[in-house]
Amino acid sequence: MTTPDTRDREPVSTDTAGATAKTLAPTAGSEPSAGAGRRASRRWRVDALVALVFLVGAIWVTGRGWRDPDGRLLGSRPDDQGFNEWMLAYAAHAVSHLENPFFTTLQNAPNGVNLMANVGMQLPGLVLSPVTLLFGAPVSYLLFITLNLAGTGYAWYHMLSRHLVDSRAAAFLGGLFCAFAPALVSHSNGHPHITAQWLVPYIIWRVVALCRGGHVVRDGLVLGALMTAQFFVSLEILFLTAFGCLLLVLAYLAVRARDAVRRWRGLLSGLAIAAGLMAVAAAYPLWMYFAGLQHRIGHPGTPDMYALKLGSYVRFATQSVAGGPTSAVGWAPNTTEQASFYGWPVLVLALGALCWLRREVVAWVLGIVGLVTALLAIGTTWTVGTHRTDIPAPFALVQHLPVFDALVVARFALITTVALGVLLAVAANRLAARRGRPRGRLAFGAGAVAVAAALLPILPVPLPAQGRPPVPDFVTGGAWRDHVALGRTLVPVPVAQMTSVYWGSAGLTGFAVPEGYFLGPSSATDATGRWGVDPQPTADLLTAVSKGERDTTVGPAEITQARADVRYWKADAVVLPDRGTRRHEALKTVLDALYGPGRRVDDVWLWDVRPFTR
Known part of the structure; x- marks a missing residue:
């Protein structure tokens, strides 16, 4: 499928599963090396500036915890932070004493805890071990939760700017939304394994690359390595990413069936290679998760205890500019599970972008993925206001399936957030491509105002902090x-x-x-x-x-x-x-x-x- 040049004409087609509107790169030697060097230097400076902005934004969100890491707990879920600090402390202990990173009797003595049945985080725990041993688990936790926001935002910017859009401003907008929308900010109240999404953009793009054909073995091995790394960061996020990719492929199949069928061989072959690599690398922890000591089946309580409500999509999150202490009460299970609180301006903006891009495959695919996951996050029954009815909702179809029965239902909206972020980046890229046309500047200006007006209310405010219980x-x-x-x-x-x-x-x-x-x-x-x-x-x-x-x-x-x-x-x-x-x-x-x-x-x-x- 050919890729249109967005700088010359309105695009009418996109590549598999939402990729790509990006202009073809110049061939080597097409311009003087000095010009290429200047472009590379400028891109490096822009990338560095974007990374700095994301880091400053992350520190803005987590800053109150940094004032006194040993004396304060960040966010509204101190028990969650305490457990994750313990996980980081245990990881450092396991590294320094060569102990099992997937099971321990150092908590819940003497029976122990199956760490794979909890949040895992073996890879971050390993990487952060020097910090944990030198400065303590509270500093390690704060560093982790802060870098997750900055790293996730930059990862989306990097992937979008290299593979999907020409405009780095559009890529920045997409990264900003994916990292600083209510989804990751609310989970920063105590869930670093959920906010650690810096590998997710690259996993998704490797799946898209397999759909496009080419080096199936190489792409499959790269995808397998990324999946394995994400497995040791957060198994839950890996599952949600895999489920999102499945919806991506199915949505493309629904929109472009003939082209999707033509590409299925390369996709399945690459996925088989990736799954085989991950199965070998993660065989023992997978066994621990499903059958090891102290393993569990399902999640405590009913799925709807941790589900969202339809009306939550037009509400504002607790930690947003337009939100407050009571803005999400009754609409979400707790202060961490507020992934759906976009506010009505963002939904109107997204609907407008879908209508404007209605002739493009990327818009249809992203719209389908976003809608399906938004509805799954509602739980097993539909809601009216803050009340739940007896009418079955989509999640009722899968609630008893393995792994689905252990998920926190509200987290399907994390996929919705990614779909909206990528949609905003694609729409902004289209606007940027029209600036040089007649009346294009006016359209660009109006679009920029609309985006700013929609996003301003959901910008994050700093997370709260509270005193830490003293340890003797x-x-x-x-x-x-x-x-x-x-x-x-x-x-x-x-x-x-x-x-x-x-x-x-x-x-x-x-x-x-x-x-x-x-x-x-x-x-x-x-x-x-x-x-x-x-x-x-x-x-x-x-x-x-x-x-x-x-x-x-x-x-x-x-x-x-x-x-x-x-x-x-x-x-x-x-x-x-x-x-x-x-x-x-x-x-x-x-x-x-x-x-x-x-x-x-x-x-x-x-x-x-x-x-x-x-």
Whole structure:
């Protein structure tokens, strides 16, 4: 299929699955080398400026966390940040101690956590290990979440400017939308595995390249390498990317059936090569995900607990210029899952772009992909306002399929965001190509005003920050090493999910912790997914004392159970911090009764329970 020159005439056709409106590059030697050098230098300067703008934008969003990484938590989901910091801390520990990066007993001791059934992030954890070991998990997390926004924006700009559009301003617009629309900004509240989308543009383009024919083996191997890398960044994003590419191909088949059928051999051959490479490289972690220790089936709760509403597409996200603390209440499951909050101006702009480009395959393909994924994000039933009806919606058709049953439904709108971002880039490129024509400047000016007016309300505002729960100096200073053997369990009191997680990451997971914050099976015989585990009886006892729900009297049965529980946890020490603990004296009295008199070490009280566990 020929590619029209957008600078000379209105395009009437595009390449497979939305590619490409880009002007053919000049052949080598067609101009003096000095001119080519100047163009390359100018492109490098523009690229560097774009990268800087995206980095500044990312720092603008995450800046409040950078003011005090060790004393503040960024965003509205502190538990999610705490768990992801623990994941980065464990990755650094696994690298430095050559431990299994896909399963560990250092959280939820002694049963452990299947890391593939959670957020994974093995590749970022490996790359960031030096930062984590030198500066701590909070700094590593902030660096990761910040670079995700900047890197995703630049990756889309780079791919669009090299392969899809001539105008770098249009490519910048597409990258800006894909990285800083509500989708990734809302997930920056605690989901770095979702915002790490810097490989996604290149995966999509490799699929398009396979559709176009050419070097099937080479393109298949490159695609396989990219897919494998994304697998070790975020399996969920890889699945959504694969699903988006499937919709891309099916949409092209619906629009240009004859041409799509002609290209299917190269696509299938390349995909087979890519899938084979990834299957070999990821065989063990795939087994861990589907059948390994502590694997899970499905996601806790019903799909509609994490679904969006039809009206959410015209609302404004909490962290946007036009939004606020209550703008998304009732329209999204929580503050992270606000991928659909484009506001009505963006939807009007997108509809106008689709109508204007209605003769182009790229517009039809992007429109179909965007609409299908937007409807899937609604969940299993349709909604009216903030209320859900009993009428089945599209996701009901796939909700019980493997992998689909473990997805957060609202995240299908991440694909919608990409479709809208690419559509805006293509439309802006068309406008830029018409500037030299009669009345073209007027059309360009009107289009620029329309884009600015539509995007201004959804521009992000800085994420909030809040105080971080203090971790005792006993942990952060390393004094725990004198009382807990490497890999053995330190029990913080009260035995709370997030206390365990924060202490473990602060100690760079040199010790195990009970309970935790993670996804796992409901029981040893039921793999249905759930959050965390049921506490041991002693954990319930200490929690009740800390809340004032019972007195400090303990009987022989509770003493026997307490000593059995520390044996179960494989604990070396039980630790009560001096500060930040409710009913401190009551807890100390109970612990003395359970384990004998404790002793003061730095800023904690410590009970050596090794006599009960060895």
